[in-house]
Amino acid sequence: xxxVVTAPARLRASLDGLSSDRLVRRCGRLRPARPxxxxxxxxxxxxxxxxxxxxxxxxMTAIEADLERVTSTVAPELVEALGVGPVVAATLxxxxxxxxxxxxSEAGFAALCGVSPIxxxxxxxxxxxxxxxxxxxxxxxxxxxxxxxxxxDQRTRAYMERRIGEGLSKLEVIRCLKRYVAREVFALxxxxxxxxAQETA
Numbered sequence: 242x243x244x245v246v247t248a249p250a251r252l253r254a255s256l257d258g259l260s261s262d263r264l265v266r267r268c269g270r271l272r273p274a275r276p277x278x279x280x281x282x283x284x285x286x287x288x289x290x291x292x293x294x295x296x297x298x299x300x301m302t303a304i305e306a307d308l309e310r311v312t313s314t315v316a317p318e319l320v321e322a323l324g325v326g327p328v329v330a331a332t333l334x335x336x337x338x339x340x341x342x343x344x345x346s347e348a349g350f351a352a353l354c355g356v357s358p359i360x361x362x363x364x365x366x367x368x369x370x371x372x373x374x375x376x377x378x379x380x381x382x383x384x385x386x387x388x389x390x391x392x393x394d395q396r397t398r399a400y401m402e403r404r405i406g407e408g409l410s411k412l413e414v415i416r417c418l419k420r421y422v423a424r425e426v427f428a429l430x431x432x433x434x435x436x437x438a439q440e441t442a
Contacts, residue, residue, distance in 0.1 A: 245287070252280055271287055271291075305327055308331050311331070312334065316429065319333065322425065323386075324388075324390050332379060336378065344431065350430075352375060356420050356423045390418070397418065401418075
């Protein structure tokens, strides 16, 4: 899109107003003319970028399909939880398997994901702040789950409204929600880890 903005006026007019998908398809069909001019050079650059976008998108789609198959096989209950897709499930599974010693307790898993509350009280104010430590990818995965639930889950939205009414900020409520989600994910991961052991026995 940045290239389109700087393209010659005639070429820019032919691409203006297109959605991202249509723009990529249109640029992928561009054929630079000879001799080389500013317009044909821009067409070539747009064509090459569009073709790369198409290839990478196809590769990403294939990888996500593989992730969906693997995560649905390894942790079907986790994948079925609201807000957890293949990428989020894979991220949490990698975090759990990288440091299995941290899965001995729910609090340990929360600390591993950087969602354990950190006291930030002063004077008569009793509050906690966001944890900036832990595995940031796992933290991002939990954040994604919370954001999806705030959009689609009535109980989560009601909790947000109630806690904001109690004086908490939106970020503080999201911190609380991430901690609750970590508790749920921990239980799912522990049950999933027990299942293969029982099958082996």
